[in-house]
Amino acid sequence: xxxxxxxxxxxxxxxxxxxxxxxxxxxxxxxxxxxxxxxxxxxxxxxxxxxxxxxxxxxxxxxxxxxxxxxxxxxxxxxxxxxxxxxxxxxxxxxxxxxxxxxxxxxxxxxxxxxxxxxxxxxxxxxxxxxxxxxxxxxxxxxxxxxxxxxxxxxxxxxxxxxxxxxxxxxxxxxxxxxxxxxxxxxxxxxxxxxxxxxxxxxxxxxxxxxxxxxxxxxxxxxxxxxxxxxxxxxxxxxxxxxxxxxxxxxxxxxxxxxxxxxxxxxxxxxxxxxxxxxxxxxxxxxxxxxxxxxxxxxxxxxxxxxxxxxxxxxxxxxxxxxxxxxxxxxxxxxxxxxxxxxxxxxxxxxxxxxxxxxxxxxxxxxxxxxxxxxxxxxxxxxxxxxxxxxxxxxxxxxxxxxxxxxxxxxxxxxxxxxxxxxxxxxxxxxxxxxxxxxxxxxxxxxxxxxxxxxxxxxxxxxxxxxxxxxxxxxxxxxxxxxxxxxxxxxxxxxxxxxxxxxxxxxxxxxxxxxxxxxxxxxxxxxxxxxxxxxxxxxxxxxxxxxxxxxxxxxxxxxxxxxxxxxxxxxxxxxxxxxxxxxxxxxxxxxxxxxxxxxxxxxxxxxxxxxxxxxxxxxxxxxxxxxxxxxxxxxxxxxxxxxxxxxxxxxxxxxxxxxxxxxxxxxxxxxxxxxxxxxxxxxxxxxxxxxxxxxxxxxxxxxxxxxxxxxxxxxxxxxxxxxxxxxxxxxxxxxxxxxxxxxxxxxxxxxxxxxxxxxxxxxxxxx
Numbered sequence: 001x002x003x004x005x006x007x008x009x010x011x012x013x014x015x016x017x018x019x020x021x022x023x024x025x026x027x028x029x030x031x032x033x034x035x036x037x038x039x040x041x042x043x044x045x046x047x048x049x050x051x052x053x054x055x056x057x058x059x060x061x062x063x064x065x066x067x068x069x070x071x072x073x074x075x076x077x078x079x080x081x082x083x084x085x086x087x088x089x090x091x092x093x094x095x096x097x098x099x100x101x102x103x104x105x106x107x108x109x110x111x112x113x114x115x116x117x118x119x120x121x122x123x124x125x126x127x128x129x130x131x132x133x134x135x136x137x138x139x140x141x142x143x144x145x146x147x148x149x150x151x152x153x154x155x156x157x158x159x160x161x162x163x164x165x166x167x168x169x170x171x172x173x174x175x176x177x178x179x180x181x182x183x184x185x186x187x188x189x190x191x192x193x194x195x196x197x198x199x200x201x202x203x204x205x206x207x208x209x210x211x212x213x214x215x216x217x218x219x220x221x222x223x224x225x226x227x228x229x230x231x232x233x234x235x236x237x238x239x240x241x242x243x244x245x246x247x248x249x250x251x252x253x254x255x256x257x258x259x260x261x262x263x264x265x266x267x268x269x270x271x272x273x274x275x276x277x278x279x280x281x282x283x284x285x286x287x288x289x290x291x292x293x294x295x296x297x298x299x300x301x302x303x304x305x306x307x308x309x310x311x312x313x314x315x316x317x318x319x320x321x322x323x324x325x326x327x328x329x330x331x332x333x334x335x336x337x338x339x340x341x342x343x344x345x346x347x348x349x350x351x352x353x354x355x356x357x358x359x360x361x362x363x364x365x366x367x368x369x370x371x372x373x374x375x376x377x378x379x380x381x382x383x384x385x386x387x388x389x390x391x392x393x394x395x396x397x398x399x400x401x402x403x404x405x406x407x408x409x410x411x412x413x414x415x416x417x418x419x420x421x422x423x424x425x426x427x428x429x430x431x432x433x434x435x436x437x438x439x440x441x442x443x444x445x446x447x448x449x450x451x452x453x454x455x456x457x458x459x460x461x462x463x464x465x466x467x468x469x470x471x472x473x474x475x476x477x478x479x480x481x482x483x484x485x486x487x488x489x490x491x492x493x494x495x496x497x498x499x500x501x502x503x504x505x506x507x508x509x510x511x512x513x514x515x516x517x518x519x520x521x522x523x524x525x526x527x528x529x530x531x532x533x534x535x536x537x538x539x540x541x542x543x544x545x546x547x548x549x550x551x552x553x554x555x556x557x558x559x560x561x562x563x564x565x566x567x568x569x570x571x572x573x574x575x576x577x578x579x580x581x582x583x584x585x586x587x588x589x590x591x592x593x594x595x596x597x598x599x600x601x602x603x604x605x606x607x608x609x610x611x612x613x614x615x616x617x618x619x620x621x622x623x624x625x626x627x628x629x630x631x632x633x634x635x636x637x638x639x640x641x642x643x644x645x646x647x648x649x650x651x652x653x654x655x656x657x658x659x660x661x662x663x664x665x666x667x668x669x670x671x672x673x674x675x676x677x678x679x680x681x682x683x684x685x686x687x688x689x690x691x692x693x694x695x696x697x698x699x700x701x702x703x704x705x706x707x708x709x710x711x712x713x714x715x716x717x718x719x720x721x722x723x724x725x726x727x728x729x730x731x732x733x734x735x736x737x738x739x740x741x742x743x744x745x746x747x748x749x750x751x752x753x754x755x756x757x758x759x760x761x762x763x764x765x766x767x
Contacts, residue, residue: 014058016066017083020073022155023049024148024165024207027347027410028078031161035076039068049414053083077152077159101148101208108145108201111137115194131191135183138193142176146200162348164405170352171401172199175743178394189387192395198744199402206407206751227298228319232263235307248313256306264297265312265319273304322430322697351404351733355397358737363393373739383740396739403732403746408753412721415761420714423765428697429707436693439677440711445657446604446704447637447649449671450615450622451489451591452664453681454629454701459489459591461497462572465563467583473532473542475585476501479577482528482544485520490573491528493589494544517542523549525616525641527575543578548618548639554581563588568620571628593628600701601630607705610657614640614648614671645671662704679704714764721757728753 020032029047036045036054041062047054054073058064066082073080115134124130149172152165176196182189232248233240233255240255245263248254253269256262262275274286277299286302289295295308297319314320362369366389373385386392417434424431431437448454466475480498483491517530518539527545543550547564551557555578558564564574567588577585601611613626614637622638637648645661649671652659661668661675672678672692680692681699696703732749735741741749 014062014064016056016058016064016069018054018056018066018069018073018080019083020047020052020054020078020080022078022152023047023052024152024163027406028152028163029410029414031076031163032073032078035072035078036069039065039072041065042069054080075159077155077157077161079155101204101211104145104148104201104204105208108141108197108204111141111145112194112197112201115197119194125190126188131183134191134193135180138176138179138197141197141200142172145204146172149200149203162352164348164407164410166348167351167401167405168199168203170355171398171743171746172196174394174398174401175199178391182391189391192391192743195395195398195743199398199747202744202747202751203402203405206747206754209751209755227261228317229261229263233257246314248310250310250313252310254308254310256301256308258301258303258305260301262295262297262299262301262308264310265317266295266308266310268293268295268306269309270307271305273306274302276300276302322425347404347406347409351401354404354733354737355400358400359393359397361737362396362739363389366392369739376738376740380735380740383742385739392739395743396737399736399741399743399746400733402743403736403741403749404729405750406725406729407750408725408728408757409722411754411757411761412725413718415758416714416717416721416764419761419764420710420717424707424710427703427706429703429710430695430697431707431711432693432695436677437711437714439658439693440660440708441715443609443658443660443677443708445610445612445652446660446662446708447612447614447652447671447675448629448631449645449661449663449668450613450617450625453662454597454613454625455591455593457489457591457664457699459493459573459589461493461587462590463563463567463588464497465561465586465588467585473540473579473584475577478532478542478579479544479585479587481517482520482530482542482577485517486522486528488522489591490575490589491544494575494587497587524643532579540579543576545575546616546618547574547576550576550578550583553578555583556581557583561586565620568618569624571621571624573617573621593625594699594701596701597629600704603705604708605630607708609708611635612637612652614645616640616642642668643670646674649674660708662701679707710764717761717764721760724756724760725753 023029023032029049032054033045033047036042036047036056039056041058043057043059043062045054045056054069056069070080070082115137118124118130118134146169149165149168152163153169156163156166173196175192179191179193179196182191228245230245231242232245234243234248235253235255248264254263254266256273258273268289268291270291272288272290275289275295276286277296289306294311295301295306297317312318315324369392370385373383377383386395413434417437420437421431431440451457451459476498479494480501483493483495483498486492517532520528520530522528523545526549527543529541529543529545531539532542533539543553543555547557555576557576563586567574567590570588570590571593572588572590575587575589576583577587604611611631612635613622613629613631615622615625617625617638619636619638622636623633626633626636640648645663645668649659649661653674653676658676660677660679661671662679662681663672664681668680672680677694678692679694679696681696681701694707696707728749732741732746736746
């Protein structure tokens with residue numbers, strides 16, 4: 001048994017991995033997931049048909065009762081076992097599933113072709129030896145190639161349920177048993193051993209093609225799984241030793257040579273190099289790395305010699321978190337899928353009922369049935385009907401059972417979500433789940449945060465204005481001392497400016513510089529304040545922050561000051577330093593607009609989306625930045641504190657808009673949660689902690705329209721797939737019931753419908 005422990009923000013959450021057998025379609029996936037979620041203590045469960053795996057997260061504090069999971073799955077008709085390997089090593093390529101159908105191909109297809117050649121080319125169907133040979137061949141195919149279908153149908157029958165295997169088993173068995181009865185009773189009529197074999201064989205071919213084609217949708221995830229190397233050069237006592245990556249521990253040091261893949265997350269301890277992170281973040285240009293810089297598992301050290309200190313291993317790495325996010329998205333469901341789920345849940349019993357009614361109709365009223373068929377054949381096509389009423393009563397219902405298999409209906413949504421999540425991950429875009437894709441396709445307005453989102457996020461002091469340099473307070477030292485205690489980007493800019501003045505490095509220390517700050521406080525979205533001791537021994541209140549906050553604190557700010565007006569119009573943020581109620585100095589801090597910001601705004605506007613900007617800056621500064629980005633002045637929401645951003649989103653929603661909020665994910669969590677769609681411009685290491693629906697792993701804003709366009713295309717593809725699936729069944733069932741589709745044609749049509757749905761979904765990979 002393997003239970004993986006992953007740290008969560010507030011508690012330890014257990015995760016269990018299981019192998020689930022007996023699933024043949026997405027309806028089975030839904031049943032398996034529902035069985036897992038019924039177990040007490042389960043927080044969430046995801047089930048993947050291609051990998052035949054389930055991942056279960058337990059509620060904090062709940063024990064991992066894997067035996068209860070297995071029991072619940074078995075009661076639902078799906079044998080299961082606990083896995084010893086973590087999910088990040090799962091086979092996502094689909095090779096395992098396609099390989100399991102390969103045996104069916106060799107047995108079924110070869111036998112089917114032999115029967116077809118005998119009947120259709122050499123016309124041996126009335127030869128006694130060929131009839132008995134057909135019986136033997138069909139029996140072999142039923143027992144060997146049909147085993148997966150019969151096992152699945154039996155497991156579902158024991159659980160009081162049904163699925164696609166039920167329909168295939170019933171359809172093939174109906175044709176087979178009628179032919180056995182006719183053969184052993186000495187009837188001279190046509191035998192349907194070839195049809196019975198063709199049902200099993202053609203549907204096996206369809207499953208094999210489906211598995212192979214579906215594997216293409218997992219190529220991106222498969223590539224992620226193979227990014228990290230299996231071994232690493234661990235450095236101990238000055239000597240290098242090659243060890244499996246699993247043996248690395250936090251604090252170990254690892255040697256990286258030029259061309260090496262980084263084995264795990266860490267911080268550069270020694271050396272400088274360029275690192276290619278494109279496979280994780282989609283960032284095309286290599287990044288310069290020096291001591292203290294972070295590197296991530298799976299990236300490539302391009303040039304220099306590095307010594308890395310390990311900071312995370314195993315499932316704690318950014319790569320593992322990204323893989324988990326992609327897997328979660330692939331196994332997720334969209335709300336639109338509920339329609340297909342509701343239909344699928346009652347579909348098999350309804351189809352069986354239709355097949356029984358069809359058999360009774362052809363057996364009890366053969367002339368009426370043939371009359372309807374003949375009347376329609378003039379409008380459609382002429383089909384070869386079974387030669388007597390009893391043959392028709394068995395073979396035509398078998399065709400109904402086969403043509404109605406709900407595979408395409410079950411694949412419509414998952415295939416599109418899988419393809420879209422992989423297409424997105426190749427570009428450094430992580431999508432939480434299918435619901436996020438669905439919501440992204442319905443967005444009507446995009447609200448951008450400013451700092452770190454529309455701007456680079458590295459502001460600098462571009463100008464200063466000393467208003468009052470008299471008194472005991474040194475402007476440079478005091479502003480630097482205040483700013484050094486904060487991690488806010490504007491504070492860091494002033495701290496760096498103060499250091500550049502040579503006043504905080506010991507070269508020009510004044511008495512007041514040595515005076516400690518007392519009662520330091522950071523007012524979120526406003527500024528910093530503290531008590532500063534002066535040479536006279538008095539304590540004075542000093543503040544560094546926005547002009548609005550300073551004015552609210554009783555400081556008189558001359559709004560007509562040329563410095564404020566000119567730099568605000570240049571898009572700079574003007575901050576003030578005060579002592580008590582006296583203004584000492586003003587700082588113009590400017591953050592460069594991202595190079596692609598204006599182009600991104602144009603692209604979103606061209607897609608008929610309304611673009612808004614929210615910022616804590618004053619109106620004049622905000623409008624200047626918006627103008628540079630191409631955002632209309634009336635769509636600027638200025639002087640908004642961080643805790644008020646969620647209210648801004650709510651007001652837009654109350655106006656009838658579906659809002660996507662784009663923020664840096666640091667202090668925008670409430671707005672990201674409130675928005676219909678939260679998009680976080682984040683770092684690879686923050687993936688596990690993000691609450692956003694979509695996470696952009698690089699700072700390029702171009703990923704915003706890319707993700708929204710992909711979401712719209714995905715939603716469109718899902719609707720197309722669902723339409724085709726419903727249309728196929730709505731058309732195929734009555735045609736089969738009236739004798740216009742033979743069991744062979746029905747089996748082939750079912751396979752083609754699956755391929756059409758998957759192929760339509762795979763078009764998303766090329767976007």
